[in-house]
Amino acid sequence: MAYKILMVDDEPILTELLSTHLQDHGYTVSVANSSDEALAKLNTKPNLILLDINMPGMDGLELCKVIRNHIVCPILFLTARITEQDKVNGLRAGGDDYITKPFGLQELIARIEAHLRRDERNNRPPEVVTSQGLIINLSDRKIFWNEQELSFSKREFDIIEFLSSNPNQVFDKERIYEAVWGYDAEGDSNVIKEHIRKIRAKLMQASGSEYIETVWGMGYRWKK
Amino acid sequence: MAYKILMVDDEPILTELLSTHLQDHGYTVSVANSSDEALAKLNTKPNLILLDINMPGMDGLELCKVIRNHIVCPILFLTARITEQDKVNGLRAGGDDYITKPFGLQELIARIEAHLRRDERNNRPPEVVTSQGLIINLSDRKIFWNEQELSFSKREFDIIEFLSSNPNQVFDKERIYEAVWGYDAEGDSNVIKEHIRKIRAKLMQASGSEYIETVWGMGYRWKK
DNA sequence: TATGACCTTGACGAAATTTTGACTTTCTCC
DNA sequence: GGAGAAAGTCAAAATTTCGTCAAGGTCATA
Secondary structure (H helix, E strand, O other), X not given: OOOEEEEEOOOHXXXXXXXXXXXXXXXXXXXXXXXXXXXXXXXXXXXXEEEEOOOOOOOHXXXXXXXHOOOOOOEEEEEOOOOHHHHHHHHXXXXXXXXXXXXXXXXXXXXXXXXXXXXHHHOOOOOEEEEOOEEEEOOOOEEXXXXXXXXXXXHHHHHHHHHHHOOOOEEOHHHHHHHHHOOOOOXXXXXXXXXXXXXXXXXXXXXXXXXXXXXXXXXXXXXX | OOOEEEEEOOOHHHHHHHHHHHHHOOOEEEEEOOHHHHHHHHHHOOOEEEEEOOOOXXXXXXXXXXXXXOOOOOEEEEEOOOOHHHHHHXXXXXXXXXXXXXXXXXXXXXXXXXXXXXXXXXXXXOOEEOOOOEEEEOOOOEEEEOOEEEOOOHHHHHHHHHHHHOOOOEEOHHHHHHHHHOOOOOOOOOHHHHHHHHHHHHHHHHHOOOOEEEEOOOEEEEOO
């Protein structure tokens, strides 16, 4: 499937030119000419973001910080200025790389490919999910808090696996039941509540922190 | 509208049997007895694909990869073998689930329904962002004012979701009730007024601005 | 068959949300 | 400006959902 790139720049001429070029290289490109538009287009779950630093309103650095609250993917700054300070600011804001204008199209493509490759490697089989010092090894079905291994039953582990693999998303009880048991729950059931309770108790005892959050009236979410 | 299912299997007996069964459950079914036929029938835009792994010529896994280049929808493998390696191969190829032969028809229907529901959920309306730093993340059901997360109850969030997804449009109370509660309000009710009040108070406290406008005698409108 | 871990269920109090009803304020039209 | 309708406010009642506990059921294993 084609990689999706979100390009954020307030110069329509540039965005048009670049998006054509990127599309020629097989990427799916969506363009945002302002920060608001960029935020609105985050839902397309881009694999990589190209971000102009100089923009009216919320500038690229600010935007980068906000984006980082929502999704994880390589963010490359397009910028004219590139002092040491810019670099620091950019990295602090959560950026991954810089490309100084004017830049060669070859270089742009090369850098994009490099970052996507790296990202791919990093996001590979989520065999291990880590979360606030907790290590969840999905292939071994083992969970560690620091050096100490915690013990969970099958159902408990399945629930943890499901929730922690989809952090921050809210799932209602039916959805969890469906995901873990593999079929629909009949009527109202207490099973999930009870398992969640057991899981919480074990995690709290070991780590002292909350991992599963209740979203009242909606379900549960794994805090990341 | 009936969901469309594309079934790909080289055993005519099986496909005939299954397609009848699926049709009895209200699905529109198209059958392909070979990979080539399957590719040719992709243009029917199925909502879900059932794919036999073992087929002469291009096998199910190969076919799956190719399909993935064209459309996005749940792909369920029908398979006799199901080792860990198969599972990995299948996931790598872009499959969503496995059903091992022989399987019960009940189970098949249940899984199909589950995947269609999930797919529906994932393809939800996009995240919405209004100007001035308010970010409404529909999939996580989180709302941010700049860096700060605001808290809303289920109904409150649902109303915000509905209005903000249709900015600048005016909806009367009945319409909102219908959209959020899922059924019609009986008689005049204060419920909407009250929820709107709570929402406004929270948004005002955090951001200092009005997002919901009253259109007197008509209803409410999300200002964008 | 006995044992123990695990899964499931029903009941109940606590907590949070939702709804209601009475009342006040605001707006429109005459 | 005043009457009437629509919208806003507030507190309290009604309802829903959640967390917890105790107990019964199931399953694999010794």
